[in-house]
Amino acid sequence: MKNNNVTIHDISKALGIDSSTVSRALNNSDRVSKKTKEKIVNKAAELGYQRNSLASKLRTNRTNTIGVIVPRISKHFFSSVIAGIEETAFQAGFDVIICQSLESIDREKKLVETLYSNRVDGILISISMETSNFDHLTNYKNKGFPLIFFDRPCNVSENTNVIIDDVKAGFDATAHLIERGCKNIVHFSGPQNLELYRNRKKGYTKALNTYGIAFSEHLVIESQLMQQDGILAAKQLLKLPKVDGVFSANDTAAISAIQYLKTKGVHIPKDIAFVGFSNEPISAIIEPSLSTINQPDFEMGKVASTLLFEQIKNKTDASENQTKILMPSLIIRNSSKF
Amino acid sequence: MKNNNVTIHDISKALGIDSSTVSRALNNSDRVSKKTKEKIVNKAAELGYQRNSLASKLRTNRTNTIGVIVPRISKHFFSSVIAGIEETAFQAGFDVIICQSLESIDREKKLVETLYSNRVDGILISISMETSNFDHLTNYKNKGFPLIFFDRPCNVSENTNVIIDDVKAGFDATAHLIERGCKNIVHFSGPQNLELYRNRKKGYTKALNTYGIAFSEHLVIESQLMQQDGILAAKQLLKLPKVDGVFSANDTAAISAIQYLKTKGVHIPKDIAFVGFSNEPISAIIEPSLSTINQPDFEMGKVASTLLFEQIKNKTDASENQTKILMPSLIIRNSSKF
DNA sequence: TTCAAAAATACAATCGATTGTATTTTTATT
DNA sequence: AATAAAAATACAATCGATTGTATTTTTGAA
Numbered sequence: 001m002k003n004n005n006v007t008i009h010d011i012s013k014a015l016g017i018d019s020s021t022v023s024r025a026l027n028n029s030d031r032v033s034k035k036t037k038e039k040i041v042n043k044a045a046e047l048g049y050q051r052n053s054l055a056s057k058l059r060t061n062r063t064n065t066i067g068v069i070v071p072r073i074s075k076h077f078f079s080s081v082i083a084g085i086e087e088t089a090f091q092a093g094f095d096v097i098i099c100q101s102l103e104s105i106d107r108e109k110k111l112v113e114t115l116y117s118n119r120v121d122g123i124l125i126s127i128s129m130e131t132s133n134f135d136h137l138t139n140y141k142n143k144g145f146p147l148i149f150f151d152r153p154c155n156v157s158e159n160t161n162v163i164i165d166d167v168k169a170g171f172d173a174t175a176h177l178i179e180r181g182c183k184n185i186v187h188f189s190g191p192q193n194l195e196l197y198r199n200r201k202k203g204y205t206k207a208l209n210t211y212g213i214a215f216s217e218h219l220v221i222e223s224q225l226m227q228q229d230g231i232l233a234a235k236q237l238l239k240l241p242k243v244d245g246v247f248s249a250n251d252t253a254a255i256s257a258i259q260y261l262k263t264k265g266v267h268i269p270k271d272i273a274f275v276g277f278s279n280e281p282i283s284a285i286i287e288p289s290l291s292t293i294n295q296p297d298f299e300m301g302k303v304a305s306t307l308l309f310e311q312i313k314n315k316t317d318a319s320e321n322q323t324k325i326l327m328p329s330l331i332i333r334n335s336s337k338f
Numbered sequence: 339m340k341n342n343n344v345t346i347h348d349i350s351k352a353l354g355i356d357s358s359t360v361s362r363a364l365n366n367s368d369r370v371s372k373k374t375k376e377k378i379v380n381k382a383a384e385l386g387y388q389r390n391s392l393a394s395k396l397r398t399n400r401t402n403t404i405g406v407i408v409p410r411i412s413k414h415f416f417s418s419v420i421a422g423i424e425e426t427a428f429q430a431g432f433d434v435i436i437c438q439s440l441e442s443i444d445r446e447k448k449l450v451e452t453l454y455s456n457r458v459d460g461i462l463i464s465i466s467m468e469t470s471n472f473d474h475l476t477n478y479k480n481k482g483f484p485l486i487f488f489d490r491p492c493n494v495s496e497n498t499n500v501i502i503d504d505v506k507a508g509f510d511a512t513a514h515l516i517e518r519g520c521k522n523i524v525h526f527s528g529p530q531n532l533e534l535y536r537n538r539k540k541g542y543t544k545a546l547n548t549y550g551i552a553f554s555e556h557l558v559i560e561s562q563l564m565q566q567d568g569i570l571a572a573k574q575l576l577k578l579p580k581v582d583g584v585f586s587a588n589d590t591a592a593i594s595a596i597q598y599l600k601t602k603g604v605h606i607p608k609d610i611a612f613v614g615f616s617n618e619p620i621s622a623i624i625e626p627s628l629s630t631i632n633q634p635d636f637e638m639g640k641v642a643s644t645l646l647f648e649q650i651k652n653k654t655d656a657s658e659n660q661t662k663i664l665m666p667s668l669i670i671r672n673s674s675k676f
Numbered sequence: 677t678t679c680a681a682a683a684a685t686a687c688a689a690t691c692g693a694t695t696g697t698a699t700t701t702t703t704a705t706t
Numbered sequence: 707a708a709t710a711a712a713a714a715t716a717c718a719a720t721c722g723a724t725t726g727t728a729t730t731t732t733t734g735a736a
Binding site for chain 3: 022027052053056058059060
């Protein structure tokens with residue numbers, strides 16, 4: 001494509017009107033008369049003019065764009081959060097650039113750099129599973145760059161985090177299994193550098209304590225909670241004595257474990273009851289349907305982006321960091337019914 | 339955030355070296371001596387310099403960025419295509435901006451404009467279900483802007499399309515049902531402005547013809563193929579006499595229809611056999627597992643982006659339009675077994 | 677040591693839009 | 707008709723990086 005892009009200077013020349021006036025006209029400034037505006041707008045349409053945002057952004061030092069980094073867009077939870085973000089952004093007149101780290105710290109670093117060098121006005125991020133050092137993020141944050149963590153918080157320094165109450169969720173899930181009669185409850189846990197998984201585990205142990213059940217580290221199976229991990233966990237679980245309940249820190253692992261156990265003749269929930277985490281759409285459909293924790297995903301997107309836009313506006317103020325905690329809810333389905 | 343961004347001019351001043359040399363040094367040009375390069379690179383690191391891509395892109399008129407517009411990132415098919423695109427793009431040194439139209443033509447138009455005004459080097463798009471007029475796309479295409487359609491092609495003018503052989507897929511799916519013994523096969527079809535759905539339907543009718551079964555328009559139920567539509571279609575289907583097979587143009591509608599029918603005591607596949615389309619991950623897990631058409635999604639992303647990069651490179655040549663057709667494959671699962 | 681060639685660096689224009697200031701034109705008041 | 711105020715428009719600098727050309731410095735061969 002030859003560079004036949006039309007600029008305001010082309011319009012300027014075509015009409016014999018200064019480019020500054022053209023610019024003002026196209027931005028509907030009231031410093032330009034109605035008549036001239038009309039002429040300019042018409043000529044712009046005629047020539048097929050399209051603003052060069054790069055130039056505009058460079059000059060104004062404002063991009064009206066935010067970046068969002070999630071581990072994986074195909075995860076229902078994240079795409080719902082993104083939906084919430086996009087809705088808020090649309091109302092605020094902001095564009096959104098969606099990126100996925102694929103759980104890789106290297107990709108994450110590169111994405112942050114790219115977004116920053118494109119001068120997005122702020123970033124919303126849910127860190128990768130590999131991220132345990134936060135320098136590539138706090139460096140920007142400390143410069144005063146608007147940066148907000150959601151779902152997977154960062155507490156190594158002062159930050160704004162939007163999370164759900166994972167301890168409560170873990171407690172509720174486990175308590176439900178106990179009240180249902182489970183005595184030997186296994187916990188599928190995730191990478192411990194993520195506070196979120198630490199908290200779900202905390203909730204699990206807290207519930208055991210509350211109900212006077214001894215906690216045993218043997219009953220905690222840690223993995224990345226991918227599909228394959230669920231199968232491995234199920235195999236491991238079968239070697240443990242009289243397990244009758246599982247609280248999995250995500251649905252994916254729970255589902256693959258259930259599938260595997262079914263092939264081994266284990267009856268869910270009679271032999272082993274299951275509670276997952278995330279309320280993936282599939283969880284309502286499989287058999288047995290999976291009890292799980294519902295997270296206010298869409299709301300999380302709205303809350304996080306609203307906070308971000310506040311930070312972007314209050315450029316001058318040292319924005320106060322705050323942690324917003326949203327409430328999860330337990331959905332009881334067949335995988336844990338009597 | 340005050341604008342304390344470090345520029346090459348800051349480095350220039352700090353070292354008493356002209357900014358052009360600084361720029362060249364940071365781009366590792368061999369017009370700068372090794373010694374000076376080192377000084378500059380060190381100072382850049384010290385000051386926390388980060389290139390302003392906006393300025394760079396404006397000057398060079400090259401963004402090394404492509405845009406991708408899909409209807410919905412949460413759809414497994416699209417996120418897999420995106421994965422393929424990102425892999426190719428990464429190798430080519432390009433950034434990818436992911437956008438979702440949410441099946442809305444208005445959003446789609448706005449996204450194309452935004453991407454263009456940000457001067458992406460090209461766009462890959464799978465159009466929305468609402469899109470039946472293509473002016474907002476062909477306008478750019480005709481200017482010589484690299485634009486490629488995937489999965490949902492555009493044949494109103496000369497374009498590059500990357501698609502799968504939907505006719506064959508529809509044929510295979512239907513033929514399989516017939517060979518299995520089905521005589522009254524319903525087809526869940528999608529919006530007819532999308533060629534893809536027209537083609538799947540074509541394949542369906544072609545198979546009926548081939549096997550000497552009369553085609554009846556009554557047996558085609560058209561909708562947006564969303565979850566809710568599947569239930570409505572199932573209800574409608576129950577009113578038809580002796581339906582014994584369904585070929586659904588996507589998995590989503592098939593799955594919700596199956597769920598509904600099961601509650602009505604219909605046995606799948608004994609009473610009604612099902613074949614879906616897309617091979618969503620859920621399809622392997624539900625009960626009965628859903629026979630479906632597997633699309634080479636990741637490959638489609640690679641092929642489409644490879645073609646796009648070729649077009650971007652051959653700026654001058656009038657790039658030849660071409661249609662690439664990828665081959666789908668039928669996966670037979672329990673929903674259509676004997 | 678001298679000087680041409682090569683290497684390194686500096687100068688200055690440029691990408692396209694925006695914006696503060698200056699100038700011209702119009703309007704309205706006397 | 708004169709003139710001050712207001713409205714409309716023009717001028718010119720700027721955002722930050724890049725790049726063709728010019729200038730200075732270094733190198734090495736005679």
